[in-house]
Amino acid sequence: MGAGGPEEEETSAGEAAKISLIMELRRGGIKSNKVLSAIERIPRNAFVPGAFAKQAYDDHALPIECGQTISQPFVVAYMTEKLQVGDRMKVLEVGTGSGYQAAILSLLCRRVYTIERYRTLMRDAVNRLETLNLHNITGKIGDGALGWPEQAPFDRIIVTAGAPELPLTLVDQLKVGGIMIVPVDVPGRPREQQLVRLTRTETGVEREDLIPVRFVPLVEGIARET
Template identity: 60%
Template sequence: MSLQARKIRLIMQLRRSGVTDTSVLGAIERLPREAFLPPAFHDQAWEDKALPIGEGQTISRPLVVAQMTQALELTDRQKVLEIGTGSGYQAAVLSRLCRRVYTVERHRPLLREAEARFAALRLHNITTRHGDGMRGWREQAPFDRIIVTAAAQREIPEPLTNQLAVGGIMILPMEGRGRAQSVWRVRRTESGLEREELWPTRFVPLLPNAVPEAFSPAGAPA
């Protein structure tokens, strides 16, 4: 099967699974997912599956990336914070749909690889940082949107809610009873936070104090 045929098959799968935002589908179709994977997995890049990227981490299934991106309700004027850069794939999708992406990763080797991919693809509206995602990125707050790609343990990290603009949306996996996880949408209003449970999921845990408190900035300046 040709590369184009595999792309079309995946996009049709995403549509059947409820991803209807054409801008999200277009961003996924145009972005070379194989560029975010080790060479051994290039032949599986357009399959709807999670794949290993090193450091015990994975690149999420395209369906998960598409669903979480769609749930953010993005516009091209928004500033987005991503917690958990990983391979850089989710940040790259976001970069096609918003004004600027700020992304934080605790694994320095993964971050360096992601930065190289952003440069190669000329994704100049992504700014990166090595640091503890639980603390967010206070210097650049508030953010119109926040997306977390690791599961919080029962409570939304307060530093992240504090950095979400009024009217903003946060999408994050969160652990509930019995260690089951769900993706939640959190909206910040004038009077507080509104929470909405969306669908069950499985992510690696969001770990506190993963790196020293002092951030190590990387990437382009804001």
């Protein structure tokens, strides 16, 4: 049998890069087979601009439209693992971006509700998700800081932008026993953020500080695009 053509070789290279990434995530401490399987099943190259396609499975963030980024795969895996998503859960994502995190979550839960302030990003994300036949994701244009009260309460909330302080409006939309993962600015340290896991209890909120991260800021309102 003759050698495969350029498309076959490109596909083979992409699969090899994906397998290498999964191994790297395992070495980095990601233990959940469900999370790793979801990352393996979702083609990250479908969520990055063409100019960065060859870097799709490198373990670093990449620029996307509207001055935003698609997060580093390790951070996606880590946040998803710490979220402890179950297959019957309803999850809110604040900051759709490329749609990659929502795609990962959609393989792990019953339904994802995702909010984006940029119409361009939401339009492109919806197109990608439809192409991948991921139909348990509902998106809307809106102010992520306000959450989605009409669909609350949520079992889980994930925020993919850096909040200046703990977003109590979103905490109020968690079920008792629910978990939220959110990057929060470190007081007195500009551009530094701490990834925080909040668990809502009968009497309040339990906080666990996780790892330092760097996300684009959580901005209120709907973006005005030119």
